[in-house]
Amino acid sequence: xxxxxxxxxxxxxxxxxxxxxxxxxxxxxxxxxxxxxxxxxxxxxxxxxxxxxxxxxxxxxxxxxxxxxxxxxxxxxxxxxxxxxxxxxxxxxxxxxxxxxxxxxxxxxxxxxxxxxxxxxxxxxxxxxxxxxxxxxxxxxxxxxxxxxxxxxxxxxxxxxxxxxxxxxxxxxxxxxxxxxxxxxxxxxxxxxxxxxxxxxxxxxxxxxxxxxxxxxxxxxxxxxxxxxxxxxxxxxxxxxxxxxxxxxxxxxxxxxxxxxxxxxxxxxxxxxxxxxxxxxxxxxxxxxxxxxxxxxxxxxxxxxxxxxxxxxxxxxxxxxxxxxxxxxxxxxxxxxxxxxxxxxxxxxxxxxxxxxxxxxxxxxxxxxxxxxxxxxxxxxxxxxxxxxxxxxxxxxxxxxxxxxxxxxxxxxxxxxxxxxxxxxxxxxxxxxxxxxxxxxxxxxxxxxxxxxxxxxxxxxxxxxxxxxxxxxx
Numbered sequence: 299x300x301x302x303x304x305x306x307x308x309x310x311x312x313x314x315x316x317x318x319x320x321x322x323x324x325x326x327x328x329x330x331x332x333x334x335x336x337x338x339x340x341x342x343x344x345x346x347x348x349x350x351x352x353x354x355x356x357x358x359x360x361x362x363x364x365x366x367x368x369x370x371x372x373x374x375x376x377x378x379x380x381x382x383x384x385x386x387x388x389x390x391x392x393x394x395x396x397x398x399x400x401x402x403x404x405x406x407x408x409x410x411x412x413x414x415x416x417x418x419x420x421x422x423x424x425x426x427x428x429x430x431x432x433x434x435x436x437x438x439x440x441x442x443x444x445x446x447x448x449x450x451x452x453x454x455x456x457x458x459x460x461x462x463x464x465x466x467x468x469x470x471x472x473x474x475x476x477x478x479x480x481x482x483x484x485x486x487x488x489x490x491x492x493x494x495x496x497x498x499x500x501x502x503x504x505x506x507x508x509x510x511x512x513x514x515x516x517x518x519x520x521x522x523x524x525x526x527x528x529x530x531x532x533x534x535x536x537x538x539x540x541x542x543x544x545x546x547x548x549x550x551x552x553x554x555x556x557x558x559x560x561x562x563x564x565x566x567x568x569x570x571x572x573x574x575x576x577x578x579x580x581x582x583x584x585x586x587x588x589x590x591x592x593x594x595x596x597x598x599x600x601x602x603x604x605x606x607x608x609x610x611x612x613x614x615x616x617x618x619x620x621x622x623x624x625x626x627x628x629x630x631x632x633x634x635x636x637x638x639x640x641x642x643x644x645x646x647x648x649x650x651x652x653x654x655x656x657x658x659x660x661x662x663x664x665x666x667x668x669x670x671x672x673x674x675x676x677x678x679x680x681x682x683x684x685x686x687x688x689x690x691x692x693x694x695x696x697x698x699x700x701x702x703x704x705x706x707x708x709x710x711x712x713x714x715x716x717x718x719x720x721x722x723x724x725x726x727x728x729x730x731x732x733x734x735x736x737x738x739x740x741x742x743x744x745x746x747x748x749x750x751x752x753x754x755x756x757x758x759x760x761x762x763x764x765x766x767x768x769x770x771x772x
Contacts, residue, residue, distance in 0.1 A: 402470075407463040410486070410543035412735075412767030413456045414550070418754035457508070459767070460486045460543050464515070471521030478519035480532070485511045492541060492560045496587030496595065496621075500531075514541065514561050524570050528580075531563045531589065535578060535601045535615045538650045538664040538685070547697070548723045549735045549767035552685045553705045554666045558646070559585035559617070562599055574605040584619050585644065595621050597644075609654040616647040645669045662687040666705075681707045697725040716744040717752065731771040738764040 462484035469478030483501075484492075489512035494500040504511040517530030533541065539555040540546040566580030584595030597619030605611050621642045645668070652662040668681040683705030691697045701721040723737035742760040743752050753761040 403465065403467045405465050406772070408460065408544055408769055408771040409458065409462075410460040410488075410767060410769045411456065411458040412549060412765055414763060414765030414767075416753075416761050416763035418758060418761055458486045459488045460484050462543070467519075469519040469521035469526055471523050471526060475520070475522045478521065478526075480515045480517055480519070481513075482515040483511065483513045485509060488541070491556075494561075494586060494588035496559070496584045497590060497592035499590040499592050500588030502588070526568050528566045528568075529564075531561055532566060533561050534559050534585075534617075535566075535599065536617060536646065536648045537615075537666070538648070538662060538687070543769045544733070544771050547687070547689060547699045547725060547735075548701060548721055549737050549765060550721065550739055550763075552701065552703050552719065553707065553717055554648075554664060554683055554685050554703065557668060557681050557707070558648070558666070561586055562617075563587055563589050563591070564599070566599060576603040577601070582617070582619065584621055585617065585646075593621065595619060597621075611652045613650045614647065617644070619644045643671045645671075658691050660687075660689050660691075662689075681705065683707075695727050699723045699725070715747070715750065718742050718744065733769045734766065735768065736764075736766040738762070 462482065464480065464482030466480040466482070467478040469476045487508050487510070489510035490505070490508075492512040492514045493504070493510060494502045501511065501513045513531070515530075515532055517528045517532045519526060519528050521527075537555060537558045539551055541560050562580075562582040562585065564580055564582035566578060566582075569577045578599075578601040580599050582597050582599045583589075583591040584593070584597060587593075587595055597617060599615075599617050601613065601615040603611065603613035621644050647667055649665045650663065652660065654660050664685045664687075666681065666683055666685075670679040671677070683703065685701065685703040685705075687699065687701050689697060689699040699722075701719070701723075703717075703719045705717050707715055707717060719739060719741045721737055721739040723735060726734045728734070740760070740762055741753065743750060745759075749756070751757055751759050753759065
């Protein structure tokens, strides 16, 4: 008799758990029969359910009609309620499912390449020379070739911009303490800009001609609840345009992107109390600096992002950094750092707004302001400007975009102090992981300085350019 009783109890439990997890032919969750009326047939009452992550008992669905409520006894919306009978049968009813520490490790990458040319026909973009720490490496000539367009180096030459490979686990603190990490590196012509320029250490100088290697992210992450922290080297939160090729619409980049750092080293805390608000703050060792912090730089990086409406997102990011106060041990000249600025205070902020005009139209705006103040003499060097982006998505395969930018850049940056660029680009995705990006671009310098001619080795004030790039993600 005892065996019969135990076996019967086992069948009841098994049928209960099976009712929770079983899927009907219409993917509806078949709820328990003890507390829920046996509506016949179930498929007529419930639409296909979308299971709640890490929840064993219920699903979200929409009611078709009110003729039968299987969970009237609970007294709440069956789309949100948890059926009490299954709490009774669940021996872990007071515990939530925890994912394995080794879940969700992602390996990913992409390749970006293309060809670009300009109306001036200049092909020289880089030459070898000694930098401030005495190492002979490739130096960037902003006024030659396609150099100031970042994504393209030599006119008429096909080039590989990014061969990117990464492994990452995003820490999820919603179920308690969790850990994560990121290790990402890439090879190509754009890696020249993503190396540790700030202190000329770590990955700085890894090159083979115009091709370089960079490690833009190498950090560990901890998360608990809505709070997380990154420790190591991580991508910047400043600016709108992305270094990652799949995350950006155009092939070439704006002048604002060229002046902003691409990465920082240090500790960065993020707090996301809800789906609309995100806050971030941290200690950094400067702009584009490595872990070694050769100049003893230290500063603050902060950001706030808020989804004001379903269509409008606003964000503000700021960096304040005391740059070059330490001694660089590889040279006898302690007055210079990688940027040639001794004992400077750097303030940079970016304000961005993104507005979905409709399901197909989006308008985004970025405003930058950068102020570098030297310790000796208190001289200031400024950069400020605005960049506008308007995109239209015809469908999942085709999109068109327009960028209009104006910047005022101090002459010490080498670009001229009054620059505009107008870019018209097209995106075509023949497959979900393949994107082709043709574009045409016009750059113009309105500076009244007779010597301020930023194109064709200082000979011209304007330049037409264009080309096509492609991205294959895996």
